[in-house]
Amino acid sequence: MSTPLLSLTDIHYIYAGTATPALSGADLELTSSSRLGMLGHNGSGKTTLFLTAMGILKPSKGTITYAGTPLVHEKDFRTLRAEIGYLFQRSDDQLFSPTVIDDIAFGPLNLGKTPDEALSIAADTLSIVGLQGFEHRITHKLSGGEKKMVALASVLAMQPKALLLDEPTNDLDPATRERLITILADLDLALCIISHDWDFLDKTCTSFLNVENGTTKPAECIPHTHVHTHQGGNVAHKHD
Amino acid sequence: MSTPLLSLTDIHYIYAGTATPALSGADLELTSSSRLGMLGHNGSGKTTLFLTAMGILKPSKGTITYAGTPLVHEKDFRTLRAEIGYLFQRSDDQLFSPTVIDDIAFGPLNLGKTPDEALSIAADTLSIVGLQGFEHRITHKLSGGEKKMVALASVLAMQPKALLLDEPTNDLDPATRERLITILADLDLALCIISHDWDFLDKTCTSFLNVENGTTKPAECIPHTHVHTHQGGNVAHKHD
């Protein structure tokens, strides 16, 4: 096992105005070669754990360590944010520039790249996600699948060491979903993926974590999804 | 088979500024006892078909008939809108009133009920969705699940003959999802449900329609989801 890149220990978090804590003692560890799938119901705390890792939510208790350094204050998270990419569940929450190129160049510019460097990085990243020539398209008018790929490109443009992906296959058509699996497989970085799409997790991850009621435990076994079609689906019946 | 309540034939629609039509020859038929599940990928045209049925989008070609009368102009759709309820994918788009009671009474008042009648309908409807006493709660302070239930109540308050539901289980926690299944099963009206949640469709519908690239075809069989767990899920492997 290599040394951990990111590690969260005993994280507690409660949203203001709610009674039950969203996280109560959750742990998460990523190494530079992790491919970790996160399973759990809606509201079990998966997204909260991601937002805590990125320093967006401040845990009431628990420690976050990145590359051996404990992170506490807002400023401490800047290096982490430069090196860990976060893909939002809804691309509409992630993309806010008029054109694709603006959005992709945004991260590199924040990291201090020159406009010319940012442009060439953007062009490279677009070709990784298979959207060559999309530079001047209007982000708001892209299809759901295209938006997801632009969002991924905008994160990859920061040349991160790890990616956190929140429900990346929601709203994807099957072709884009397949393309995403291929792209992720080719990336040489750590992945941590929240998904309800077990088949997708099976194809992209090598270890799994169960999140339940705000706590985490490694999943020894992964539930698999099998889909079959059969006659008589229009008659009420049950499967076990 | 009873006579159709709503029928859409050969519907074509293209969004302004796009190249490919969203609908190209779609059909939909609901009888008063239909429980129809709509399957299809994102962008296949399911929501567009719903919006066309309600007269929000005007098809470039095709006919819409409600209770035997063809509908063409904006005015024609008033009866249909009074008798077919539409549950939006996002509850925040549907609930615009400051308090729950205002929202639920809105439909009945528009249908010409007196304030007193509207109040008593609202109380009844709230108890159907299990939110007794929520009348004076402030809408924006409700949880996601509560909002969905209030949105359902606001539609049921119009005492519709049919319901169109667009992705009703998105963002629902498992308990609210179960409650929704029970509520829908107890309703004595026609249902047409768009959902990616096959298990939910299986539990609520009796016939199914596939939507693909803007066309529809009845699904003879419904794909089922089966989940099993087994050891060794963390080792790469394949199932067929």
Added chain:
Amino acid sequence: MTLESFAEGTSPLHSMDAAAKLVAATIFSVCTALLTTIEAACGALLIGLLLLGIAKLSARTLAKRLLFVNAFIAFLWLTLPVSTAGTPLYSWNGFTVTHEGIHIALLITLKSNAIVTAFIALLATSNITDIGTGLAKLRVPQKLSLLFLFTWRYLHVILEEYKRLSTAATLRGFVPGTNSHTYKTYANLIAMVLIKSHDRAERVSNAMKLRGFNGTFHTLYTRQSSPFDSISACIIALSGIALLAADHFQIMELL
């Protein structure tokens, strides 16, 4: 993020009908704004503080809020005493502080704080939804009261939308500074929020149409104010009017 800092509470002012409080606050504020004597302004401030006492609000939040309101007043204290002509009180380096200058600055301070304290005690103790309903009951044009209520309803949705976009910017290494990249980024965030808001407005309008809306809002509100509410509102309003009368006839000076 809770915007209604004072709306939660159990005091008699919290449970009072918003329409009655609106009337009381308006009459009291107008009367106080018309006061010209220090004595009457002190009286108004006392009433304001008394109301605050009844409302039992969090002292910390209250102190912060009053401090903020007094920032503008403090700014007037810097200029008014030296730029008002009148009897010199004190001279320094060519600046002359006048008696009249101090008087007017003091009067403004008292009046301003009197109005604000009464306003917080009366209106910040209602939630916005009740105030909107109160406005409707007071026959404010329906378009205005609905505009008020709908603005409040969607403020939260839009605030959340903005926060998600701004989080997205933070996560991609955005650190605001005084430079054109920062201003451009904020402008992009705002433009995106506006465009999404407009799209949302269209969906909401459709939702209204689908529930039979055809241009007329029907109202549910028939509730009358309780006698307790009316009497309390009258007392507050009358105290303001009494102060104004006292001020006008210079009763204080006669005493």
Added chain:
Amino acid sequence: MHIAEGVLPPVILASCAALSAAGVCIGVKKLDYDRLMTTAILSASFFVASLIHIPIGPVSGHLILNGLLGLLLGWVAFPAILVALVLQAILFQFGGITSLGVNTLNMALPPVICFYIFRPMLTNGSTSLRFAAFFCGFTAVALSAIFTSGTLALGGDNFINSAKILLASSVPVMIIEGLITAVVVSFIAKVSPQLFPFTINTPQASPTTQSAASSTAE
């Protein structure tokens, strides 16, 4: 730029309230029920913009964006701003009941004026879109600052110094509002021009001037 309660003499408060009432009446007349929701959601987004603090050197200021509001709403800016000011008064005690009229007038009249000055420029494309939008944002805030200091100065000679300081301190805000309005207007013109109640002269897509890199390099 809120004038606090208890500062101005009654005559000024009353006449400003009357003028505001007239403006609000015109706005309400022009606002039909079908556009009510759109207006409410836009005024909510402007309220949200006013909560955004933007760094200006060592301090920070909040956005006003009333020039942009004027372009999107015209006379309806009056009721929209009235609603926003009432909310600000109740929630944060910025201003109050007696100064509501003067504050509404000072904040809402400039956007209406800007609507009439800049709408023609943005429609016929005689001036560059960014340039016209910059001056729209700049002018609206400048006029608001002038009106606010003007009403303060009308309050008596002794307020003139305060008025001057207020005006001078608003200059950086005017420039930033101009910059932000310019970017927002060209963004909306490109992505969703139907937001404007008039036909906006959409800029021709020229890749070299529109890329992120070149515009941030300005």
